[in-house]
Amino acid sequence: MEILRSAANPWGQDVLVGIAWDLMWLALIAGAVFVVAHGIYVRWIARPMPSEEAFVPGEGVPERVTRHTLPSRVFHWLMALAMFALLLTAFLPVVGIRFPWVTIHWIAGVVLTLTIVYHVLHAMLRQDLRSMWIGSVDVTEGSQALARFFRRSRGLSPKAGKYPLDHKLYHHAAAVVSVVAIVTGVLMMLRIDTPFWNQNPYFLSDSAWGIMYVLHGLSGVALITLIVAHIYFAVRPEKRWLTRSMVWGWIQREEYLLHHDPERWVLNRGPAGEVAGVEADRVQLAGAASDAEPSGGS
Amino acid sequence: MAVIRDMMPTFELLQPTSVEDTVALLQRHGERSWVLAGGLDSLDWLKDRVKRPETVVELGGVLELRGVRPTANGLEIGALTTLSEVASHREIVERFGLLSTAAGHVATPQIRNQGTIGGNISQDTRCWYYRGGWPCYRAGGNTCYAATPQSMNREHCVFGGSRCVAVSVSDTAPALVALDAEMVIRNTDGERVVAAEDYFLGPDIDITRMTVLEHGDLLTHIRIPSTWAGARFYFEKVRDRQSWDFALVSVASAIVVAGGRIERARIAVNGVAPKPMRLPDVENLVQGMPPNEDTAAAAGELAIRGARPLRHNDYKLPLTRNLVRRALRDAGA
Amino acid sequence: MAEKLIGQDIAPPDLVAKITGAAKFAEDFRAEGMLFAKLLLSPMPHGRVRSIDTSRALAMPGVIDILTADDLPAAEPPGERALTNEPHYVGEPILAVAAVDETTAADAIEQIEVDLEPLPFVLDPLESLRPDGPNARLGGNTIDGRELKSVKWTEADFAAVAEGKLPMGEPVQEWSVGDLDAGFAQADLILDDTIVHQSLTHHPMEPRSCMAYWQNGKLHLYGSTQSTARARVSLANSLDLDPQDVVFIGQYCGGGFGSKITMSPIMHVPALLSRKVGRPVMLRITRYEEHYIGRARPGFQAWTRIGWRNDGVVTAVDLYIVQDHGAYGSSGDHMSASAVASLMYQPAAMRFRGITVYTNTPPRSAQRAPGGAQIVAMLEPLMDKAARELGIDRVRMRRANAPDHDSRFGPNQGGLTSAYVREALDVGAEVFGWAEKSRLSGDRNGTRVTGVGVGLSPYVGGSSGFDGLMVIRPDGDLYIHQGIGNLGTHSFADTARAAADVLGMPWERCSVIWGDTSDHLPWSSVQAGSQTAHAHTRANHAAAMDAKRKLQEIAARDLGGSPADYEAADGRVFLRSSPSRAMSFGRAAERAIALGGEYSGRELPDDIHAVTVGAAGALAGQGLMGVAKDNYSHEGGTWSWVVGFARVEVDVETGEVEIKEYAGVADCGTVLHPRNLASQIHGGGVQGFGQARSQKWVFDPKWGVPFAHRLYTARPPGILDAPLVMDWGAVNEPDPENPVGAKGIGEPPIGAGSAAITSAIADALGGVCLCRTPLTTDVILAELEGRKQPYGRLDTHV
């Protein structure tokens, strides 16, 4: 199985051309394996979550807590649509389904780019950046989860802030991969005729283009796996409340209190009365992290 | 590794004598096989070692695919019928003169004696970057070397380019599109029939192929309906030399005139796009109009609307316009 | 008395062999244990070999050995070698593999790893002349005599290049005659323009395949050459061998047109490989390789300003030529072009400036009328433009400027042996019917407009000082040994007639011996520069006179009287006063053997060339030997002329051109072989049509890789690209500086064909001179439709 495709340029020098299409199948398989493994793990292997700690009183928590505002939801679904169009137009021809994919692909690419630009501005100006920031708390949250996974600890990892660590990690991974795909994709648009310019493959050297194509390819196939996982989690029964929140924007009061630590995801009344969460920069939660048993547990 | 040209590599030669055996062989050898009919296009690739099949399936023995037979409503031509036979076959000359004229304009007598009509419409493009073995899009790479600001693209396309700007060079293809012919394709799964216009692929659909044929497919017959039999035909091919050369631009048209007006028309041009380009807008425009100079001029202008010339092929615009004009003018003569 | 052979149509003795397949060209020879070689060509326009890994190739079964540049004799830059470690153009051979068969050799080439370091390259001479332009060679971008130099012009020189004006910086070659300003001052009309002529691969029909082996220290090489005797000598010199140790076999040459004048550098590959492996080696050259190593005509980017008086007389010519020198070669086409312009238009004042610039493109060499064919195709349309503006008939315009026998021309104002140019123009006008045909220009026939053109084309047509060698054997026949190659002009047979006529021998009693240097061939001219017909009618005449003298002396000795009383004809030498007292040539030959000395070739004249001494020595004692050096007088330059007349039809809607009529008339002194002269006029004319209409080079400027490298993309003219019937004529006036009055004629016809077509197309376009060749469909259509031209005014290789 090849990883990369290369060819001899007109001077006989070896030059990267792109990724080998086997990687696409690899990515699909990786996604499927993850889904199956995770499904099996949750179904049969994972120890039941210890009963939640006493119900933390949640006074002042409204019946419906806004998790995703309308603009961010619209952004999410628009981006998802563009992403889907991009993946389909990129990989269906490779599997043999022939159709004029180039125009749809670059238009979807432009749409994706615009949505991402909007998202970055929206996040910086209107959203709470820190909710995505991975702080020390998250590290402990993560290490707890890992310890539990490896059966070295029974303890309960601290409640998440607005976004649990796996969400944050996933977001950042997807962000990096998408940015790579977008940057290389925009540059590669110089290789096709558009209403605005004619193709000019000599904008970069052919070795530079080779790297561009490989990165675009790698990020493309990485997105396959990421999106397979993303959709899988979205449809898992126990995560449906999260999926609902991306549709309607709110989660129920119990779900908020069950999954989130009000200290870290502080709700305050927005001007329109709806409650927007603000990630509190909580100090290390006293005690909670230290009861992890030393290694060599049960 | 170093490159060498003009020296055929070794391959295994298989010579089936029936369509069944042929499609079976193609199925078994898959991507490593190559179909060879007349061989004029194939040997160009094999001798330059740019394409390296392990197995060549030579169709000289499949006699059932040679010859012309009348059908219920037209003619059926075996894909292995030589261009010389097509150019001189009485039935074709009398009822579908457009095709016999086109076949007679291909390359040279020796090539017409050996080249087949199936091969002529299924041949690969002649872009000299691609034929030179460069790693261009069409060869699986990621660059079209013919569409850069410095490229030598005098013989490339002004319509329908999508990253790749090569042109279809077949002379019989526009004639078959104008005659609304159909292509019969066989493989181990069975037979499918494709309209001439849909037989050819542009780079937007699949940049590595000029036709719908996939590995394992065999073009067996070309069926021409009688819809355009006896219409007023016009074929012209403009080229640098009067033998050997492919068309810079060619036009093939079938026009039925009744009562001094164009009842229906079907016009195709080649050498301007990655596939033979039918001109439906022009056909609609001229319908019902008298075949005079004004109609011809209007048709010509419309034919080149939306063209997007490259660095060196702007001349193909007036040339295409004038050829369409001449086709319409001829309808009135 | 046998009828004179000169002037008759006699087919050459090799014709039957040629048309029955018996004739063996270089690639048709076989040898026991013959290996096959294949070349590894450079993929880069300019590179340096860092390393070559041939281990895998040498390990392949059937691969015998490999030859690289290090196995060849050294050569000082810019000297060319058969193989190189610093390729200067895409396709230059780097190494050769010898194997039991070609497929194995090719497979072996694909297993060789050559690590090439890319070096700066340039395709357009003007680009190399820019202040910061790259040089094609590390040693410089031009050559002055033998010295490599790097010449850069200033930004100011390039100021007007954007508008298509030729930049004219400091030249390397230069000459001027008369007062240029005064010349232009008295001119009533002045025209100037930038004109570009393309480079053209020779593409003779036979690629230069060659086979060689060594036998007891002697190199036997089967090759394709225009000049057999000279090829052997140049091959020997290039390998540091004594010519006696080289046998060159080349009875047939499938055309050369200047690309095979003597030896081809690639011959070193089979020669040295066969020595290295101790077995015969055949190197079959493919058409693709012929584009690379098969030589080409240098292209010009030029500017000219010409002044005319109202009566059509040219008063002044200012000419600047930038020549595309390619990677090697010593082409002086631009200098020859200036001499031709000076000869044709006889301006009182003329200045020439020029520079030849190395580019990373295939090597150049003379191609049929080097410099002449380019300049006439470039300037004649301007002459027509002036004629049209001055309202003078175009033939009369050329008559007004044509030189005559006493005219002077060129940098040192040399003289001419003869020039019947006005007579050629008159005969031409008559043959073509110029009077009524010239009135057709501009006529419309449907979408086709008619254009008529006339193209005058002179070129060098003679040389002297070579040797003749012949033997009358006891069988009474005359064996004429010719060192001339058999390149298609039939000069090896036609020049032998001069000897037969001196001795009154019927042609059936003459045998021409040519093509294999082991058959003892005399020192001869190169078959280039159209000189053979002139040089070797002289040489054969001189040697025949020597034989005649010996016949007379032997007859007088045996039959009495004085030698002067004797005459030779029909195979007999007899007393003029009583023809019955005679001796057959056979008898005289036996007597000559008996007498020995100079009669049988034991003693030889002291002024003949060493090669002839070798040949004659081997033939001594076989009969009566006629051997002599051509010492006839040769005052002034020998130049021949062809004027071409053409009628074309240009389709205004498609830009296509159909050449309807063509006629060429020659001044080449006495016509040796009328039908063969017609072939030279028509054949050269057709090559001119290709030059004017379809042939060109196309290079990708980013990668420096060529595309027009096969016949299909090089586009030489086919049978349907020429008129079905072509006419010809000749002035047929003898040249005083040749015993039979003959001048050579090989080269002038190509310029006449090309110039007639460029003029006719300009005429059809209403006098618009596009000042560029080739005039392809797209260039003409862009002009007719008033659209932007597809190529820039100064673009080359597009």
Next chain:
Amino acid sequence: MTDIEIIVESEPRPFSRRSFIKGVIAAGAAISSTGYLFRASSALAGSPSARGSIPRLIALNVNGQSRRVDVLQQETLAMTLRYKLGLTGTKLGCDRAECGACTVLIDGVPHYSCSVLTGAVRERQVTTIEGLAAENGELHPVQQAVVEEGGFQCAFCAPGYIMSMVAMVNENPNPTREEAAHYLSGNLCRCGDYHKILNSAERAAEYARRV
């Protein structure tokens, strides 16, 4: 494969950058008397390991004779004629169907033998330039016409042209000059001898009509 015993050093000759040696090396090669047929090697065999490199013994019908010859599967007819059957009259001008010098008749029809696989003409009649003249050397009418017109210059293209002319006179006994030009338009002549070639073609038709 070839039955010549190849003298190869025990280990592959190391590639050494010897300087140019002027010495005399005795070479034992002589032109085999037959000059044509040499068992030693043919132009193409290919490395034995490659798929399809095993030659096939087939029977060809060339100039009326049945000839048995070892043919490689990728071998073209031109190479077989020139390197295996010693019929070097068929010339290779381009090996790419772009010049016509390799024209032969297959079942009386002109083809570029450089672009025909030998394996594909097993049951067909191949006629080459060597097959036109009679045993006693009497020329074919087309050849006779060419001689009388003093046809061709360098004549490298002559064999190909003559084969096309033979097919022309067989197919159209009374061609006009224009028809002859179209019939011969698949043959290139770089000496540009077209006028004289058409003279020969017209005379050839005239002589063929007489026979």
